[in-house]
Amino acid sequence: xxxxxxAPVSKPIxxxxxxxxxxxxxxxxxxxxxxxxxxxxxxRLPRKDIALAVLIATNKKKFLEIFSLxxxxxxxxxxxxxxxxxxxxxxxxxxLRPRFLGYADSDxxxxxxxxxxxxxxxxxxxxxxxxxxxxxxxxxxxxNAGADLVNSHSAKVT
Amino acid sequence: xxxxxxxxxxxxxxxxxxxxxxxxxxxxxxRYTLNEGLKEVVSNPYDAVLLDVQMPDGSGLDILPKIRExxxxxxxxxxxxxxxxxxxxxxxxxxxxxxxxxxxxxxxIILPLQxxxxxxxxxxxxxxxxxxxxxxxxxxxxxxxxxxxxLLAQAATSDANxxxxxxxxxGKEVFAEAIHAxxxxxxNNFVVVDCxxxxxxxxxxxxxxxxxxxxxxxDKTRExxxxxANKGTLFLDEVGELPLSVQKGFLRVLQERRFRPLGSRRExxxxxxxxxxxxxDLDDMVKHGLFREDLLFRLRSMTIALPPLRExxxxxxxxxxxxxxxLCEHYGMETKGFSSGFFKALEAYGWPGNIRELFNVxxxxxxxxxxxxxxxxxxxxxxxxxxxxxxxxxxxxSAKGDLMEGPNPAKTLPMLQDFHKAMEKKYLQDLIRITxxxxxxxxxxxxxxxxxxxxxxxxxxxxISK
Ligand SMILES: Nc1ncnc2c1ncn2[C@@H]1O[C@H](COP(=O)(O)OP(=O)(O)OP(=O)(O)O)[C@@H](O)[C@H]1O
Ligand SMILES: [Mg+2]
Numbered sequence: 001x002x003x004x005x006x007a008p009v010s011k012p013i014x015x016x017x018x019x020x021x022x023x024x025x026x027x028x029x030x031x032x033x034x035x036x037x038x039x040x041x042x043x044r045l046p047r048k049d050i051a052l053a054v055l056i057a058t059n060k061k062k063f064l065e066i067f068s069l070x071x072x073x074x075x076x077x078x079x080x081x082x083x084x085x086x087x088x089x090x091x092x093x094x095x096l097r098p099r100f101l102g103y104a105d106s107d108x109x110x111x112x113x114x115x116x117x118x119x120x121x122x123x124x125x126x127x128x129x130x131x132x133x134x135x136x137x138x139x140x141x142x143x144n145a146g147a148d149l150v151n152s153h154s155a156k157v158t
Numbered sequence: 159x160x161x162x163x164x165x166x167x168x169x170x171x172x173x174x175x176x177x178x179x180x181x182x183x184x185x186x187x188x189r190y191t192l193n194e195g196l197k198e199v200v201s202n203p204y205d206a207v208l209l210d211v212q213m214p215d216g217s218g219l220d221i222l223p224k225i226r227e228x229x230x231x232x233x234x235x236x237x238x239x240x241x242x243x244x245x246x247x248x249x250x251x252x253x254x255x256x257x258x259x260x261x262x263x264x265x266x267i268i269l270p271l272q273x274x275x276x277x278x279x280x281x282x283x284x285x286x287x288x289x290x291x292x293x294x295x296x297x298x299x300x301x302x303x304x305x306x307x308x309l310l311a312q313a314a315t316s317d318a319n320x321x322x323x324x325x326x327x328x329g330k331e332v333f334a335e336a337i338h339a340x341x342x343x344x345x346n347n348f349v350v351v352d353c354x355x356x357x358x359x360x361x362x363x364x365x366x367x368x369x370x371x372x373x374x375x376x377d378k379t380r381e382x383x384x385x386x387a388n389k390g391t392l393f394l395d396e397v398g399e400l401p402l403s404v405q406k407g408f409l410r411v412l413q414e415r416r417f418r419p420l421g422s423r424r425e426x427x428x429x430x431x432x433x434x435x436x437x438x439d440l441d442d443m444v445k446h447g448l449f450r451e452d453l454l455f456r457l458r459s460m461t462i463a464l465p466p467l468r469e470x471x472x473x474x475x476x477x478x479x480x481x482x483x484x485l486c487e488h489y490g491m492e493t494k495g496f497s498s499g500f501f502k503a504l505e506a507y508g509w510p511g512n513i514r515e516l517f518n519v520x521x522x523x524x525x526x527x528x529x530x531x532x533x534x535x536x537x538x539x540x541x542x543x544x545x546x547x548x549x550x551x552x553x554x555x556s557a558k559g560d561l562m563e564g565p566n567p568a569k570t571l572p573m574l575q576d577f578h579k580a581m582e583k584k585y586l587q588d589l590i591r592i593t594x595x596x597x598x599x600x601x602x603x604x605x606x607x608x609x610x611x612x613x614x615x616x617x618x619x620x621x622i623s624k
Contacts, residue, residue, distance in 0.1 A: 044488055048521050072488060075331075085378075090386055091347055097335070099352040106378055110360065117355040121396075 002029045003115070004053040004076075006039050008062050009104075017056060020112045024119065036065040043072040052077040052118055054111060055096075058104050059083045067092050079114060081107055160184045160275045161203065165195035165218065166210035166237060171260060175208060178264055179271065191215050196224060203230035205278045206271060208258075210237045211249070219248060226253050233274045250532055253495035270498070277475065292339050296332055297480045300470035306333065309462045313433075314340035319412075321397075321457050322435040324464030327514030330435035331395065333462060337433055338391040346390030349383050349430075354396035361404050363420060372421025382419055384411060387430035397457065398438035398449060405450045412456050432457065467509040467516065475501045477513060481520050482533070494524070495532040499591070503535040503546035536594045544603055547588050551581070583618045595622040 003025050007014040014032070021030055031050070033039040053076050057063035063083050073096060080098035082089050093101050100114045162179050164186055166172050172188040179186045187202075189195040192215050199207060207225055209218040222234055236249035236257040249257050256270040291311055298304070313320045314337050322330040331350075338348045356364055367382030384392060394400065400408065411417045412432065416425045434457045443449035467474065478501065486493045509515055519539060527537040535543055585604075593599040601608055615622070 044490065046489075046521050046525050048518055074488075085381065090381075094347045094349055094386070097331075097348070097350055099350060099355060101383075103378075106380075113357040113360070114355060117357055118352075121354045 001049055001051045002031050004039075004042070004050050005030055005032045006034075006053065006055045006066065007032060008034050008036070008065070009056060009058045013056075013058065013104075016108060017054065017111065020108060021054065021115065023112050024116050036069070040069055040072060043069065047076065050076060052079065052099075052115070054079045054081075054115070055098075056081045056104050057083045060089065063089060063092070067096065070096055077118060079111060079118070081111075160205040160278060162186045162206050162208065162271070163195065163199055163204045163232070164188045164208045165190075165192065165213070166208070167191065167213050168210070171210075171237075175267070178268060182268060182272070184275065192218065192221050196221050199225055199228050199230070199232065204232040205230070206255070206274045207232050207234045208237055208271075209234050209254075212239070222249065222254060233278070235270055235274065250495070250497045250534075253532065256498045273498075292336070294332070294336055294339060295480070295484075296329065296336055297477050298470065298473040299476065300472045302465040302470045303473055306462055306464060309460070310336055310340070313337045313460055313462065316460070317341075317431055318459040319432040319434070319457050320459070321440075321461045322433065322464065323440075323461060324437065325466045325510075325512055326437050327512035328464040328466060329513055330437075330464060331393075333464065334391075334393045334395075334433045334435060338393075338431075341391070341431070343390050343431055346388070347386055348391045348393060349387040350393050350395055351383055352395050354399040358401050358403075361401060362407070365404070365408070366417055366419050368420035369422045372419075376421070380419075382417075384417060384428050384430060385419075385426060388428040390430060392430045392432055394432065394434040394457075396436055396438075397434040398436040398440055398443055402448065402450070405453050409450060409453045409456065412453070434458075467512045471505045474504050474509075474516065477516060478504060478520060481517050482524065485521060485524055489524075491524075492531065494527065494530075497532055497534045499535045500533050500538070503538055503542060503592075506546040506549040507542045508545075534594060535592050536596065536599065540599075540603065543592050547585075547592055547603065550588050551585055579618075582614065583620070586615060586618055586620055590620065590622055597622065 003021055005014075005017060005021060007017055014034070018027075018030060018032065031042065033042060053073070055066050055078060057066055060083055066080075075097075078096055078098040079100045079102070080093055080096055081102050081104040082093050083104055085103065090101075099118060100110075102110055162184055164172050164175050164179075166175075166188070167190050169188075169190065172190070176186040176188055187198060187204075189198050192213050195207070195209070209222065209225070211218045218236065222236075225232060225234055233255040234249075234253070236254045237260055238249075238257055239260060255274055258267050258270060291307065291314070293307075298307075310333060320334075320337060322333055324330050335348060338344060351365065353361070363380070363382075365382050365384050367380045367385060368376050370376060370379045407417075415429060416427045418425045440449050440454050444451045444454055479496070482496075483493055485491075504516070504519075511518070519542065522539055523533060523537045527533050530537070535546065538546075589600050589604055593603065597608060597611065600606075601611055604611065606614070
């Protein structure tokens with residue numbers, strides 16, 4: 001099983017996301033794509049082995065490119081990070097039916113905890129076949145980013 | 159009433175078939191050359207064509223694809239002479255529905271035809287109901303699914319909260335989307351809240367949103383999902399996993415349609431409609447104190463319980479056809495034909511993962527079939543084939559069993575040894591058929607060694623013809 005990462009963004013940003021995903025999934029299990037054409041070709045191949053897709057857009061044009069692949073994305077489980085918070089971008093974002101919709105400029109640290117839950121829930125419910133011979137696929141190390149975010153928030157919001 | 163075209167140069171056979179088909183209430187037309195037959199099917203719609211292979215102006219197999227491409231795209235049943243197994247296989251590989259031997263009994267000839275007609279009726283009904291409801295590729299015409307479509311239609315015209323229940327992979331999400339798509343809210347957001355995968359610590363933040371500076375790291379205001387669902391639909395997927403700590407606050411939002419984002423002093427409003435889904439028994443969770451009763455009461459103003467696939471096996475075939483076509487289109491492949499045994503094997507399996515599992519299996523099947531134009535049982539994963547073989551065997555045994563329960567069991571009961579022998583022969587025949595004569599596969603499925611398999615085949619005078 002692999003995680004598909006679509007990151008048509010600058011190298012440093014891409015590497016940051018890769019790094020977050022690598023906290024959970026071995027590097028060789030991450031399929032990274034940088035252009036719409038490559039992503040589109042990949043989506044035209046059997047995808048039973050793709051556990052889910054993380055799609056990142058840092059500007060509207062890149063987002064619209066993702067959106068144009070709507071039909072091919074079908075019912076892949078998607079984590080979508082949008083380029084901006086404008087109403088129409090959010091509207092189109094929801095039309096891709098993401099399981100998690102966030103923003104590229106603020107949700108880097110949220111990706112890992114969400115991904116972690118998605119991977120374990122998927123396997124439990126049979127949505128994702130377990131990888132044969134490697135039950136420890138989902139790395140066990142703790143991912144605290146989400147907890148950090150909210151621990152600090154619950155401390156402040158009363 | 160279905161329309162059947164018979165293409166055969168033998169007028170006696172045409173007449174006989176025509177009488178048989180009329181007797182079961184359908185219309186027939188006969189044509190005696192391929193050329194005339196093709197002209198007829200191009201200009202008039204047909205549900206099925208009975209097509210002879212050896213014709214004066216060529217082989218029926220040559221016009222088979224052309225018949226399938228005509229506007230009414232009728233199913234083709236091939237008529238073969240006795241024992242022409244190879245011809246039959248070629249026919250099926252070329253997209254024929256089935257083949258019958260002209261020497262078969264009338265019942266055997268009519269049976270595949272009746273199946274075709276049933277299938278065409280089902281397709282027509284699905285197409286009709288699609289006109290009324292935007293079904294976005296939801297397939298099904300069995301009575302359990304039609305009952306769900308009726309509820310879907312009711313849900314779409316009301317603004318009531320809907321709870322969708324059903325095992326994993328039964329279509330809860332596609333139904334939720336269809337309710338939204340058919341409702342007056344369809345031009346606004348359909349917002350998915352995946353309660354099972356949002357980290358507990360983030361749920362409130364995601365649902366309600368926050369003000370800038372609400373907590374360390376909150377350097378931008380975030381609009382909550384509830385607000386994004388304003389004038390649209392909020393889909394609470396796997397609502398059974400919503401943390402108890404959040405349920406109380408959420409119930410209030412549901413009652414008042416207003417809430418306060420984290421760190422904000424003001425309340426904001428949102429006019430959203432709730433659709434929730436779960437594979438859990440929420441009543442049981444209420445009993446165990448894991449889910450709030452008052453929230454459950456609110457969520458299920460209306461319930462749609464989606465049936466597991468094993469309870470509507472008649473939908474397996476249309477679902478499979480629909481999905482294979484879709485996959486072929488995505489992969490840029492020619493569409494595939496199907497052997498009738500292929501569907502029988504799918505129907506013999508229990509599908510614990512329901513439609514999602516069916517779709518995953520079809521993807522693997524397509525990969526296994528590579529360039530083969532027709533999908534056969536042998537392309538299916540081994541576990542499904544084994545179950546199919548076992549269930550065929552069980553049917554055979556129970557048919558024999560019925561015989562034994564006849565009026566005079568003592569007379570019909572065979573010697574145990576003979577019974578055993580007959581069963582073994584039947585098993586081997588099925589094994590060869592299912593594996594299409596692939597010895598390696600046959601050994602794998604049966605657990606026999608090569609030599610022992612050959613030995614038994616010889617004993618029963620069976621041969622392997624691919
Ligand atoms: N009636 C149907 N016609 C066509 N496709 C369907 C139908 N029902 C479900 N599917 C397909 O089956 C798969 C699973 O459907 P869906 O995700 O809606 O199920 P679910 O009940 O939400 O499952 P889970 O509980 O695992 O989340 C999807 O690919 C969906 O498109
Ligand atoms: Mg679901």
